[in-house]
Amino acid sequence: SQQGEEDPQALSIQEGENATMNCSYKTSINNLQWYRQNSGRGLVHLILIRSNEREKHSGRLRVTLDTSKKSSSLLITASRAADTASYFCATVPGYSTLTFGKGTMLLVSP
Amino acid sequence: EPEVTQTPSHQVTQMGQEVILRCVPISNHLYFYWYRQILGQKVEFLVSFYNNEISEKSEIFDDQFSVERPDGSNFTLKIRSTKLEDSAMYFCASRDENSYEQYFGPGTRLTVT
Numbered sequence: 001s002q003q004g005e006e007d008p009q010a011l012s013i014q015e016g017e018n019a020t021m022n023c024s025y026k027t028s029i030n031n032l033q034w035y036r037q038n039s040g041r042g043l044v045h046l047i048l049i050r051s052n053e054r055e056k057h058s059g060r061l062r063v064t065l066d067t068s069k070k071s072s073s074l075l076i077t078a079s080r081a082a083d084t085a086s087y088f089c090a091t092v093p094g095y096s097t098l099t100f101g102k103g104t105m106l107l108v109s110p
Numbered sequence: 111e112p113e114v115t116q117t118p119s120h121q122v123t124q125m126g127q128e129v130i131l132r133c134v135p136i137s138n139h140l141y142f143y144w145y146r147q148i149l150g151q152k153v154e155f156l157v158s159f160y161n162n163e164i165s166e167k168s169e170i171f172d173d174q175f176s177v178e179r180p181d182g183s184n185f186t187l188k189i190r191s192t193k194l195e196d197s198a199m200y201f202c203a204s205r206d207e208n209s210y211e212q213y214f215g216p217g218t219r220l221t222v223t
Contacts, residue, residue: 030210031210033210033211033212035214040199040217041216041217042114042201042214042215042216042217043153043201043203043214044214045211045212045213045214048210048211088152088153090153092210094166095166096141096158096205096210096212097143097155097158097166098143098145098153098155098212099155100145100152100153100154101152102151102152103152
């Protein structure tokens with residue numbers, strides 16, 4: 001697989017449930033970032049985790065990073081219909097260029 | 111809140127024509143990027159720009175592509191002779207020197223017919 005591959009490709013849950021998305025990558029990284037994209041719109045930065053960090057929180061978001069397994073997970077707690085979007089992990093193997101995965105499409109039903 | 115803007119939102123052009131996609135990055139940002147997303151595929155890096163020169167480019171960014179910061183506020187991507195496979199959403203992004211977080215514009219949908 002290529003750098004920054006998300007799993008699952010699609011996820012459908014009910015409002016109030018938690019959503020977990022995973023990302024795997026192949027090369028060493030400086031940091032890993034998660035972005036959200038609403039249909040047909042630009043990408044919005046959600047959270048960044050550096051290679052020397054293991055876990056980070058921001059509001060309802062929790063991201064983990066395991067550099068030994070080259071994987072990261074994004075947890076959205078108490079999901080809302082407005083969380084419906086595609087979620088991408090982006091690795092930064094070098095200085096700043098982002099390498100994106102294919103994304104996870106999250107559908108949160110009311 | 112400051113944001114990255116892009117114009118036009120949708121550009122339709124014929125194969126072989128030149129197109130210029132325009133971006134206005136956030137005013138105090140120093141690093142600028144172009145990415146593209148072919149329909150249904152992942153977002154791909156094209157080029158990064160800092161201090162009035164290209165700092166990194168991908169294999170996609172061949173001689174048909176060029177970037178310019180003509181006036182200190184705009185950042186443009188030019189495709190000299192468009193091909194059908196250039197049809198995609200093109201995103202501009204910028205960041206400041208103190209953060210890795212990139213701010214993306216809403217994109218320009220380029221359709222080559």
